[in-house]
Ligand SMILES: Cc1ncc(C[n+]2csc(CCOP(=O)(O)OP(=O)(O)O)c2C)c(N)n1
């Protein structure tokens with residue numbers, strides 16, 4: 124007559140609020156340290172000895188990551204109240220804020236749908252814009268959402284050169300490669316571009332979507348352009364959480380691994396926010412130094 128009560132009781136039936144638990148744990152942990160604030164580095168000083176990142180930059184990055192995490196949480200709270208309708212979370216992907224920091228806001232970006240950290244950080248580059256408001260309009264499917272006019276929850280911004288599109292089927296990878304080639308072609312034929320001549324295109328994608336034919340096409344074309352020494356200033360960023368809709372992405376030998384192997388050539392660990400596997404340098408070097416000639420790829424495991 125009555126539904127059987129599952130044992131153990133699933134979290135959703137316990138009124139469990141994970142965010143609240145994390146918050147309490149965090150406060151308990153910090154209180155338990157029993158120390159006042161330590162003497163950290165000055166704003167302009169390296170956050171750690173030898174780091175290219177200063178203390179102010181570190182705080183900004185962290186704040187961008189927190190903005191992203193809080194947007195996730197509030198979207199869920201408001202979803203329960205039926206005030207917003209789309210709650211894709213960026214939790215675990217906040218490291219992509221680092222890429223936004225190292226890039227310019229005029230570097231065209233085609234983003235994975237969990238790129239909240241990237242967006243929050245990119246918004247810093249152009250004063251007067253509000254990442255929280257823009258995201259909130261998007262969650263609420265508002266007609267005032269500047270990216271989609273309320274049609275869909277996507278990351279996008281015209282002034283910030285984030286081209287709105289979906290990313291689950293990797294349809295944005297060929298577009299990103301085409302954009303990179305167009306930057307180079309514009310420079311070559313003397314066509315005035317609306318962005319600096321040495322811009323690079325940034326394209327992030329999920330590990331599972333790397334399996335799609337569209338992704339494979341883009342990797343192949345990127346590898347081919349590299350082989351032909353046809354410049355294509357493109358940075359692929361694989362946001363590799365090891366799953367796609369709760370299904371495990373296969374490890375070595377998978378189409379994902381082989382596809383990516385065709386594009387990237389060097390492995391280099393970076394540590395801190397991300398262990399980075401990929402070309403010619405750390406994220407910062409590869410973007411800030413704008414080598415810009417060959418497609419590159421960073422694999423960013425969830426951290
Ligand atoms: C055309 C289409 N097919 C299927 C889906 C369902 N879908 C949503 S997310 C996803 C895979 C996501 O995996 P991944 O790219 O690794 O991103 P993650 O969510 O793990 O960050 C798929 C297939 C979709 N959104 N659109």
Ligand SMILES: [Mg+2]
Pocket residue numbers: 329330331362363364365366367
């Ligand atoms: Mg994934």
